[in-house]
Amino acid sequence: MPGFLNALIDFGSSANWLIAAWLVLSVLVTLAALRYRRLYRAARAGRARLADLIDNLSEGIYTSSLDGRQLSANKALVQLNGYSGEREMLARVKDIGTEWYVDPSRRAAFRDALERDGRVEDFVSEIYRHKTRERIWISESARLVLDPTTGKPLHYEGSVRDITVLVRRLSLEERFQKLTRELPGALFQLVTRASGVAEVLYVSAAFTRITGIPLEEFVERPRSLFGRVHGADISGLRRSLRRATEKRQSWDHEFRLRLRDGTEKWARVAATPEFREAGIIWHGYLTDISTRKSNEMEIERLAYFDPLTELPNRRMFLNRMAQAIAGSERRGDHGVLLFIDLDNFKTLNDTQGHDVGDAFLIQVAARLERCLAPRDLVARIGGDEFVVILEAAGVDEANATRHAIVVANRLLVTLREPFELAAVRHLASASVGVVVFDGAEARPDEILKRADIAMYQAKAAGRNGMALFDPASLERERERFRLVGDLRAALGGRELELHFQPQVDDRGVIIGAEGLLRWNHPRLGMIFPDRFIPLAEQFGLIEELSRAVFDLGLAALASWQRDPATAHLRLALNVSVQSFNCDSFGAMLGQMVRSHAVDATRLTLELTEHVMARDHERVARLMAEIKDLGVRLSLDDFGTGYSSLAYLKTLPFDELKIDGRFVADIETGESDRALVKTILAMARNLGLTSVAEHVENIRQQAFLRAFGCDCFQGYLYGKAVPAADFLDRLREGGTPQPATLRSGHPSRPDWIAS
Incomplete structure (x- = not known):
């Protein structure tokens, strides 16, 4: 025994002991490295799986055309892209695919999924904050909006949520735990076997928040979910799962839940199958879609109900x-x-x-x-x-x-x-x-x-x-069609003419006129615009008719400008909604101003707010184009709509024209007097010329003049008359005599124009 101890001591004190210890330590380090690598690979696989399951982290809302051009964006999406306003953002963003995504191919993948499935949910991408070019991560969901009549896609709308903080802040394991807690929906892994037995492998805490079923109860009895499904939806849910199983495809179904407290909500289950010998593992996501469903039902109500x-x-x-x-x-x-x-x-x-x-x-x-x-x-x-x-x-x-x-x-x-x-x-x-x-x-x-x-x-x-x-009444409709045919012929002839109603300044001196269209029909006589303008709009003749009006008006203006006695006169022409909305309107006006060689500063276009009610940005661009020609712009019928003040603030008007109905009642209506005074004061403060129409007596004129009205128009100064009669009146002195209004027989203003 002493000999063995001595031998052991001799060995321990030798170099052999150090070599053995080094070998043991190397093995331990290698094992630790291998174990760490396995953990890392598992965590990386978990991150990839997590990226596929993230759903409905949406705050920014947008609408885009089918070719990817953004049509609208809410405040959250505008701020996410670094802009201060929607208009600025929509004007700057030209191509979402190349300007937004760090990897442009993500845009193609997003569109492919949207066209294939009709919707995309929780599409995770790295993008640029558009204005600052800062790289961020987002989760994007969208759906195609179909025409309810034809079923054809119209556009798509979706939501975007910034998940950069979650992606960058959390470690792999922390990210998994954090996201499963904060996702609005519930992640799950569920095995279904051929025997009909189901087993829950994993379910996140949000499951209880959505269904009201405790996690322990669901893990123990997976089919407890069917106990919360609305009775009318149970068979549909079962059929959808059976169909997905039989066709070996994704499971996607929407259904209603009834909680224990009687609350009803909409839910959506989406899962991808993994087929194994022991059964099918469903990797899925359950989300509360009550808000979306409510919005869809509201949209349907607005689409089909008053x-x-x-x-x-x-x-x-x-x-x-x-x-x-x-x-x-x-x-x-x-x-x-x-x-x-x-x-x-x-x-x-x-x-x-x-x-x-x-x-x-x-x-x-x-x-x-x-x-x-x-x-x-x-x-x-x-x-x-x-x-x-x-x-x-x-x-x-x-x-x-x-x-x-x-x-x-x-x-x-x-x-x-x-x-x-x-x-x-x-x-x-x-x-x-x-x-x-x-x-x-x-x-x-x-x-x-x-x-x-x-x-x-x-x-x-x-x-x-x-x-x-009465079938005979169809004859009157046929007469309308005959009138349309006559109007087409009139556009190529000499039946259309302008009559001119004087506009005077506060001294009563004629400073211009409004050109009012008349149709001298060979069979029906003089026809006013209220009869044929709607026909022109209905049957696609408005662009040609507008060209005829401007041709007549600019020819008259050019004639006035060639005569020193009338060169100072201004001409106002009305523009209809459809005429102004023609794509070629600006080019047509510019070409005609140049061809007639007129001083365009003497031309005023009168626009009602209905002209501007469709596409504000397009209207602003067109008005700027018109202003570049030197043409003045007037807001007609001011005070009759709800948006006139906004238009005055944002669009380049030179004058406003007070609606004649207010002028007609200023003698008897206190509210009309107050409104007219306010309009005149506002015009002065904004630096706009004010014009009052339908002035029919001296009392109205006196009131308007007292509160600063610049120009006047109405029967008090004369009716609309042919060009020759208008010039004769002008040569008589340029100061029209007030028309005599017969007591008990108020005249009807001749205000309808092209």
């Missing part, structure tokens, strides 16, 4: 009308369409205010619904226009007509009953057009047109009644 009365709107009516026609053809019976127009609604709206008018329309809708059977439909298709569809009204036309008359009379009676509108007690009436239809006419719009014609027959007969459609 927001004021909550009745079906025109789109819904046309769909139902097509169904009614098909039903009549299938059954071999007849249906009825009633077109209801409320008599004198505009007077109520104008005199009592829009709030009273709205309350009236709501009560009308309720009364109409009460008069109809559940299968009938009442819809609001215009301001004061309602339609009623009576399906299966009779086996033949006679029976259907009798039924239509009974229902129409019932509606008229209920609408004659007084309406209590706050402090106003309103007695109303309506005009009703009646059309009986069968399946022979397959176009809802044609039947609607016939009902509209019948309604106007009822109005022509004295209102407060009904009229059956």
